[in-house]
Amino acid sequence: DTGVSQDPRHKITKRGQNVTFRCDPISEHNRLYWYRQTLGQGPEFLTYFQNEAQLEKSRLLSDRFSAERPKGSFSTLEIQRTEQGDSAMYLCASTGTEDGYTFGSGTRLTVV
Amino acid sequence: KQEVTQIPAALSVPEGENLVLNCSFTDSAIYNLQWFRQDPGKGLTSLLLIQSSQREQTSGRLNASLDKSSGRSTLYIAASQPGDSATYLCAVAGSARQLTFGSGTQLTVLP
Numbered sequence: 663d664t665g666v667s668q669d670p671r672h673k674i675t676k677r678g679q680n681v682t683f684r685c686d687p688i689s690e691h692n693r694l695y696w697y698r699q700t701l702g703q704g705p706e707f708l709t710y711f712q713n714e715a716q717l718e719k720s721r722l723l724s725d726r727f728s729a730e731r732p733k734g735s736f737s738t739l740e741i742q743r744t745e746q747g748d749s750a751m752y753l754c755a756s757t758g759t760e761d762g763y764t765f766g767s768g769t770r771l772t773v774v
Numbered sequence: 775k776q777e778v779t780q781i782p783a784a785l786s787v788p789e790g791e792n793l794v795l796n797c798s799f800t801d802s803a804i805y806n807l808q809w810f811r812q813d814p815g816k817g818l819t820s821l822l823l824i825q826s827s828q829r830e831q832t833s834g835r836l837n838a839s840l841d842k843s844s845g846r847s848t849l850y851i852a853a854s855q856p857g858d859s860a861t862y863l864c865a866v867a868g869s870a871r872q873l874t875f876g877s878g879t880q881l882t883v884l885p
Binding site: 668693695697702703704705706707710717718753755757760761762763764765766767768770 | 778806808810815816817818819820823825863865867870871872873874875876877878
């Protein structure tokens with residue numbers, strides 16, 4: 663297992679378009695998290711899954727955002743009708759029962 | 775609501791110095807605390823994880839301490855090297871295991 667993988671690494675999109683990001687967690691980790699990070703700030707929590715169940719969503723996650731984790735494996739984060747304020751680094755992380763977090767390399771989104 | 779503060783926001787030191795990065799948090803009911811390193815434009819690399827029942831953890835030249843009662847953690851870096859230059863992030867996990875991050879300390883080690 664090579665850790666947490668995120669795809670794509672970079673995405674440039676026009677305002678109003680939809681984008682989808684993918685995260686493949688460490689296979690034995692049952693919890694998966696999405697965070698968003700803007701320049702000069704620490705990451706902020708968006709949502710998390712325990713297996714396939716989405717257990718919590720931040721108020722940062724507007725109705726334009728949706729996340730899924732079918733079958734408790736990989737996860738996708740979709741942003742509909744992107745806005746310039748959505749430009750950020752989107753980070754995925756996974757954790758097991760007693761482990762700390764393992765983060766992926768992130769997807770940098772630029773909305774032009 | 776948990777709030778995490780890191781001081782200083784930026785630090786520049788000559789190579790070889792020992793240094794301390796500070797992290798404070800407002801709610802002492804934490805599950806664990808984790809220190810991360812982030813290089814520009816990259817993801818987060820875990821450095822040290824301290825469970826709520828522990829007082830410190832060590833890895834190589836790094837030592838992190840945790841004082842839950844006072845809401846503080848410190849990351850000690852011994853004999854700093856230019857390769858240590860990065861942003862260091864402190865994060866605390868609550869009962870739901872979601873992390874609350876500080877804004878980080880940007881460290882520059884000068885050769």
